[in-house]
Amino acid sequence: MEIQADVEERRTRGKVLRQKVQRRDHETVGNVDRDPIALLEESSAGRVSRLIPLRYGRMIASPFTFYRGSAIIQAHDLAGTPNSSLAMQICGDCHLMNFGGFATPERALLFDVNDFDETSPGPWEWDLKRLAASFVVAARHLRHGKAAADSMVYDVVNSYRDRMAEYAEMGILDTWYDRITFDRLLESAIDPEVQKRIRRAMERAAGRTHESLLPKLTERQGDRWRILDAPPAVFHVRGAQTLFESDDDWLNVDDPERVVDDCFGDYKSTLAPDRRQLLDHFALQDVAFKVVGVGSVGTRCLIQLMIDGHGKPLFLQIKEASKSVVARYFKSATVSHEGRRVVDGQRLMQAASDLFLGWSKGPFGRHFYIRQLRDMKFSADIELMDAGLLANYGRVCGWVLARAHAKAGGLAAEISGYLGASDRMAESMIVYSNAYADQVERDYDLFVKACRSGRLEARTDTDMAADFFV
Numbered sequence: 529m530e531i532q533a534d535v536e537e538r539r540t541r542g543k544v545l546r547q548k549v550q551r552r553d554h555e556t557v558g559n560v561d562r563d564p565i566a567l568l569e570e571s572s573a574g575r576v577s578r579l580i581p582l583r584y585g586r587m588i589a590s591p592f593t594f595y596r597g598s599a600i601i602q603a604h605d606l607a608g609t610p611n612s613s614l615a616m617q618i619c620g621d622c623h624l625m626n627f628g629g630f631a632t633p634e635r636a637l638l639f640d641v642n643d644f645d646e647t648s649p650g651p652w653e654w655d656l657k658r659l660a661a662s663f664v665v666a667a668r669h670l671r672h673g674k675a676a677a678d679s680m681v682y683d684v685v686n687s688y689r690d691r692m693a694e695y696a697e698m699g700i701l702d703t704w705y706d707r708i709t710f711d712r713l714l715e716s717a718i719d720p721e722v723q724k725r726i727r728r729a730m731e732r733a734a735g736r737t738h739e740s741l742l743p744k745l746t747e748r749q750g751d752r753w754r755i756l757d758a759p760p761a762v763f764h765v766r767g768a769q770t771l772f773e774s775d776d777d778w779l780n781v782d783d784p785e786r787v788v789d790d791c792f793g794d795y796k797s798t799l800a801p802d803r804r805q806l807l808d809h810f811a812l813q814d815v816a817f818k819v820v821g822v823g824s825v826g827t828r829c830l831i832q833l834m835i836d837g838h839g840k841p842l843f844l845q846i847k848e849a850s851k852s853v854v855a856r857y858f859k860s861a862t863v864s865h866e867g868r869r870v871v872d873g874q875r876l877m878q879a880a881s882d883l884f885l886g887w888s889k890g891p892f893g894r895h896f897y898i899r900q901l902r903d904m905k906f907s908a909d910i911e912l913m914d915a916g917l918l919a920n921y922g923r924v925c926g927w928v929l930a931r932a933h934a935k936a937g938g939l940a941a942e943i944s945g946y947l948g949a950s951d952r953m954a955e956s957m958i959v960y961s962n963a964y965a966d967q968v969e970r971d972y973d974l975f976v977k978a979c980r981s982g983r984l985e986a987r988t989d990t991d992m993a994a995d996f997f998v
Contacts, residue, residue, distance in 0.1 A: 622655035
């Protein structure tokens with residue numbers, strides 16, 4: 529009875545917060561009196577200069593890809609909105625494509641948030657707003673209509689509300705142990721088409737292994753494996769097909785092999801002893817640059833191929849980590865290592881994290897985090913979803929986000945109290961998401977004009993790849 533009373537007291541504290549910031553106050557889009565192009569240029573600073581046009585080339589494909597690549601703009605705008613004052617570790621870039629499947633160290637297939645480049649302490653509702661708005665932007669891109677888009681937001685937010693109420697009643701250990709597995713999703717699915725999609729996803733994920741990747745990305749040269757160049761997506765930093773400028777500091781490192789060894793040693797020191805011992809069974813074969821995603825294009829991202837004594841491969845992904853867009857606009861404690869920020873945030877929010885997740889510092893002070901490149905990882909293909917399937921996907925995303933927030937913040941009861949049991953928050957999020965989708969389209973139009981006028985340069989993958997063919 530005392531525990532239940534404590535939960536009710538915490539719910540009441542959350543409910544009282546509505547007196548300061550009501551749920552309808554979340555309808556405002558924030559501080560949109562700004563130059564979105566200047567914000568994009570700010571976020572491109574420090575990236576590999578010849579890859580910045582590729583970043584913009586991927587973003588220009590549609591308002592939805594623009595939204596995916598412009599987290600800094602929405603973070604700026606959200607800083608001008610009222611917040612509930614309940615801050616915790618958040619994803620920071622919580623759009624619908626940053627959820628997916630992956631294998632736990634125990635080989636269970638989970639569905640969870642899977643991108644933490646922007647993770648940082650912030651208001652929980654910033655994640656919910658970015659997620660809800662992403663469904664409206666995506667629904668418009670797929671021409672599903674306003675009624676369908678509104679219904680998706682309703683489902684996302686109410687799923688988050690209902691699941692948060694459940695986590696409010698759970699002990700914190702139970703919350704930390706909770707995992708949203710594909711088997712669990714399959715058991716809860718009623719629609720046969722949804723069941724079919726889940727089974728297909730499980731089959732595809734099972735085939736996405738290091739061994740299946742080896743013949744696609746590499747070739748055997750003598751007694752070693754070498755990663756194949758396929759610019760602009762994959763290339764060797766010091767190779768003939770590099771996209772690095774000659775004056776880049778990475779090309780002026782005197783002993784690159786020693787730098788790789790030092791960085792790898794630094795990374796291993798962040799792992800548990802058993803993981804370090806496991807890595808000792810692998811020998812380094814090759815390291816190459818690999819462009820990933822939309823928003824990350826141009827940041828320094830590498831892949832490292834290692835082989836064990838039985839000839840089995842392990843691909844590690846080394847990703848540059850810079851200051852979170854959330855931290856730029858929401859005051860939080862100073863971070864000493866941006867790679868560790870990503871790792872700590874990921875471990876805090878995910879139900880289970882990569883076996884080899886760690887961090888390191890590269891030459892010239894850049895920060896990195898490291899994980900497996902491919903280990904049964906799977907992302908949903910929304911282009912193949914009708915409105916009903918996309919709405920179902922939204923309900924799962926709402927559930928996953930509620931679990932991540934409940935685990936990371938330990939504030940499930942307070943958030944549940946703030947949300948209440950009505951549809952008020954969902955109604956506000958529908959207003960916000962439509963208004964912000966309108967803003968995204970205006971920003972996208974300005975972005976397209978900037979590319980056409982020459983202020984920004986945008987190039988597609990195909991266009992850049994043609995530079996390397998004679």
